[in-house]
Amino acid sequence: MRHYYYVLVTLLLIALSSCRNDFSFEPSTGNLEFSKDTIYLDTVFTNIGSSTYTLKVYNRSNKDIKIPSVRLGQGDASKYRLMVDGIPGKVFNNVELLAKDSMYIFVETTINYNDFSAPDAQYLYTDKIEFDYGTNYQKVDLVTLVKDAYFIYPGRTNGVYEQVEVGVDENGNTLTTRGRNLNHSHPTNGDEFLWKKDKPYVIYGYAAVPSGETLNVQAGARIHFHAESGLIVQQGASLKVAGTKSVTEALENEVIFEGDRLEQDFSEVPGQWGTIWLRNGSTAHDLKNLTIKNAVVGILTEGNDGTDETLKLTNVQIYNSANVGLLARNAHIKGDNIVINRAGQAALACTFGGKYLFRQSTFVNYWSRPNQVAVAIDNGSDQQLIPLEMAQFDNCILFGSSNIPLSMTRNNSQAFNFRFNNCLIKFFDVAQQFSNNNLYPIANTTDYSNCRIAVNSNSFKPDFKNPNKNQLIIGNNSDAKAFGTTMTNPFLEDILGNVRPNGGSDLGAYNHVIFEN
Known part of the structure; x- marks a missing residue:
């Protein structure tokens, strides 16, 4: 009898699962939202990897969507690296995103200063993360200051x-x-x-x-x-x-x-x-x-x-x-x-x-x-x-x-x-x-x-x-103001190069100032 009970339960579960519709993903309509419109990867030295930066992409709609393309603007030639939903790369196709959901994109870079002809010891390297094409096209800019050293x-x-x-x-x-x-x-x-x-x-x-x-x-x-x-x-x-x-x-x-x-x-x-x-x-x-x-x-x-x-x-x-x-x-x-x-x-x-x-x-x-x-x-x-x-x-x-x-x-x-x-x-x-x-x-x-x-x-x-x-x-209300003994050279200036007042020096390394509200 117990054997027939287990069979009945199994058949019921199969029947219920067969009633579930598979997720149906519609093409993206270009209405993605982003946690930021520009990612500044701060400053990196030549050939030294950056920290990992995060972009969050939101699907605010009630529909499951499929983004035809998520890619770096310079493609495989880009000096940036992406990880989208745990997968590393530079170009991703048909990226799925559920309704009212979000996903993370992680961004890193390593740049050789000598790969570019820069007139100074530093330059800006830029690219962009591009989403979809045509009228649905959206982007997030990437900016990094690269220094030679x-x-x-x-x-x-x-x-x-x-x-x-x-x-x-x-x-x-x-x-x-x-x-x-x-x-x-x-x-x-x-x-x-x-x-x-x-x-x-x-x-x-x-x-x-x-x-x-x-x-x-x-x-x-x-x-x-x-x-x-x-x-x-x-x-x-x-x-x-x-x-x-x-x-x-x-x-x-x-x-x-x-x-x-x-x-x-x-x-x-x-x-x-x-x-x-x-x-x-x-x-x-x-x-x-x-x-x-x-x-x-x-x-x-x-x-x-x-x-x-x-x-x-x-x-x-x-x-x-x-x-x-x-x-x-x-x-x-x-x-x-x-x-x-x-x-x-x-x-x-x-x-x-x-x-x-x-x-x-x-x-x-x-x-x-x-x-x-x-x-x-x-x-x-x-x-x-x-x-x-x-x-x-x-x-x-x-x-x-x-x-x-x-x-x-x-x-x-x-x-x-x-x-x-x-x-x-x-x-x-x-x-x-x-x-x-x-x-x-x-x-x-x-x-x-x-x-x-x-x-x-x-x-x-x-x-x-x-x-x-x-x-x-x-500040102007400091009890260190004008309490010190007047000293001669080299104490005529404070640490900022401001001339110390006569008749009683302010204590510490700074002359007092009036703070702005």
């Missing part, structure tokens, strides 16, 4: 990449990382110890400046680092960045170090590349009008050459560092008109002692979480005790999203000399845990001379334009 990357022999030295382990064994030394007569790039502004530089692995050499970077140069890449300056070598003031928002004379992902979505993403590493024994670094963005550590500088200015920084900005903006270990640094913001641990970390002088600088940390600091200072650990010879801050701003954006760690067996003069400092000691700690401003007015201490949200505000977007110019 100098590429610096390690060679590979029998599957093994070139390596550069980065230190020694506890047993005295040499430590290395993937990279290569720069070359005075590279067959493609020419003299790699002069980074020019005519084309961007794209770095894979670590580019290394060997002992006895100096890397000079021209004003207007653009340096792009791939993931896990960076620049190493070895013992006895130097880095000179000769950026100058720009006159437009394009920062045409600024030198910019950043990642090689040029899409807008990556413009503020931290940790896209490694660091600028000034190793112990490197010397006489001079960096002017430089912006560093989106690194793990913006600058890592170790040791000093015995002078007060082993590293000299003028008009330097560091943003969006996954760990630290400027990490110094027993370094000697002089910095003027410095701006650092958004770092996963600290904007500025002066560690293992050293000697530091910062003037007219803005150290803040508006990270997405509130536990980071703007400035951290220490003089070593139990295993490595090094005196803090000096950490002096004149006419500076120390602020951020955390209540106390200043961390001071002292080992009593070593010198710990610090001083803040005419600074604006946030210090919300809500639990009064630092009220008797002489490292901090509530209990110590001697080493915080003539400083404005913001002890709550109603006192002494910097009035930044938009710190979450790294816009740290101060």
